[in-house]
Amino acid sequence: MSTDKKSKDTRFKPGQSGNPAGRPLGARAKALAALDALAEGEMTDIARAMIEKAKEGDTTAGRLILDRAWPMRKGRGITFELPHVSKVDDLPEAIAAVTRQVADGEISPDEGATIISLLEAHRKAIETNEFSDRLAALEERMGKP
Structure with a gap:
């Protein structure tokens, strides 16, 4: 078993990426980009098919459509009584x-x-x-x- 420490020359410098030529921050993965391109021309047909399924009583299709159209709120406003607080x-x-x-x-x-x-x-x-x-x-x- 070797006790030699790695030389400091092989370590990454602070603030330097280990793969500077890698995927830029925020870029989509290649598989997702390919799926987006594949479905790009079909979106209208897919949406129509989902709406038809929902009309036929498919609750999953209905939920998917409604979740896209009206996403759930993360919070709601409430009314409550609170005395004035200044100190x-x-x-x-x-x-x-x-x-x-x-x-x-x-x-x-x-x-x-x-x-x-x-x-x-x-x-x-x-x-x-x-x-x-x-x-x-x-x-x-x-x-x-």
Whole structure:
């Protein structure tokens, strides 16, 4: 068993690709490009055939067509009550309001968790702003620019 280390000459340089002549980023694989070219002239016929299948009651064909035409939303807007939050002291009341709405079934637990995480981000923003103001006041008192 050899304990010789590889020479540093064979290692890749930082920021240099191992295959600079390889497929560019974002380029489609050759197999997918070939399939695209094959189906290019047939798309209208394929779509018509899928629509006919859906009309005949093929639910899979119908689902495929609808998924293409109207993709599922990744999220939805919700309406909920939330007191105004302008300082950290307002957050316990806001979190209690969200918790109450989850408990009452007005919003789902997942929606409540998302709202709480938004309130947490809001808290961090408020604290960062307050810290910046306090630091500026201290620097002013100490005579720093």
